[in-house]
Amino acid sequence: MAQTTSLLRKTPLHALHVELGAKMVPFAGYDMPVQYPTGIVKEHLHTRAKAGLFDTSHMGQAFLSGADAARALERVTPADVAGLKEGMQRYGLLLNDEGGIKDDFMTTRLAGESDLYLVVNASMKESDFAYIAERLKGLATIAPQPERALLALQGPAAAAALARHAPGVEALSFMKAVRTEVAGVPAIVSRTGYTGEDGFEISIAAKHAEAVARALLKEPEVLPIGLGARDSLRLEAGLCLYGHDIDETTDPVEASLVWAIGKRRKLEKDFPAAEKIVGEIVNGTARKRVGIRLDGKAPARDGTQIADKSGRVIGRITSGGFAPSLNAPVAMGYVETAFAADGTEIGLLVRGKALPARVAPMPFVPHGYKRAK
């Protein structure tokens, strides 16, 4: 055990987490805070009511440079990267040649810069960067940024709290990004996040991370929030967790992520497995990712089998747990497409019983994004 722990990597905020009394757990090769003494339910509700600060420094940040880095990146993603306007960020899927999802990521085109700024999942970063480097060889160069930290400030009070340290950020709308200063240090700030709330992601040099985090934690609205609440918040928001809800065995259409495929890309069909994926958009898939609400109070977890009313297994839960904002269990998973309509009655096979449940629209809790008017 001790040996395993010593091999875990630490983010620049590790000492601060320990000082704040966090319970640390291994996650994606890092020793990360799963919760603080506040506890997951209160951390979750606080983020929905005010603002929460998350350490997401374990995630992979990189710059992609090249004569036309955006076009180059389109070789491995169906997102419209070339059409991304200056100062904007976009969600993308990294695909393998069969159309399976290798990862999901964010791309940003900062004003006046030719490089693209990328953020990928912690558990996938080495593999993503190697894949991008190989597939874009001669066209673009990927430069990982391990010396950058990443913080997320999320919740309805995030804008007010952050604006005290970074005047002007309140003017950004959802999915906009700028280079600015936060608490006096250079930062890339984007109005985005993984909680369904309004909020920001703040990329800064690792050496400044603790000072910036401490400055934000001094704001009366802000509490530190661990990975436990991060997971329950994103589940309520209907957002996918890579390795659970999406992976190389799922494609964008099955995953109900068709919105992440650019309009132009569907016409040009120049991304991996484009013929297959565009065909699926037209003809449908055998299974689909859906939201699930349970009638009772017992949660159903990742891996739980989903059955129809006759007891035949028709799918599997990929994320499931308790939704603190709803005081009820929720889940998402894949079902045969015939059972994917909202309201379809299903059973979740937990400890030998079929818990009654129904397919439900997502997000489970409305998003609070500040979209451009």
Add this chain to the structure above:
Amino acid sequence: MNETRFTDQHEWVRVDGGEGTVGITRYATEQLGDVVYVELPKIGRSLAKGAEAAVVESVKAASEIYAPVGGSVTAANEALNDDPAKVNADPEGEGWFFKLKLANAAELSALMTAGQYADYVKGL
């Protein structure tokens, strides 16, 4: 007289006469985090010592609760259905799970006393 005994799985059983009340310890609740659901055993169910008796669900995960001693279930704490947070707030009081009529009181002697359990937790 009543006496509370503890298992290495962090269940407690408080025995009064021939009846034992079972719950989980403060240490267990600190490890689990916020409890959101408890599946309780049916009254009348017969449990062998070490049998799976209940399931406690936290935000993060489900954990099985085992019978510290054998017996038949005489009561379940239905108040936990509406307010599972009682388990965190008062694990060794209002947060009890179920009661059972002991099949063999001699099984208690294999369990830890409060002092032994406190030492055990210190060593974890």
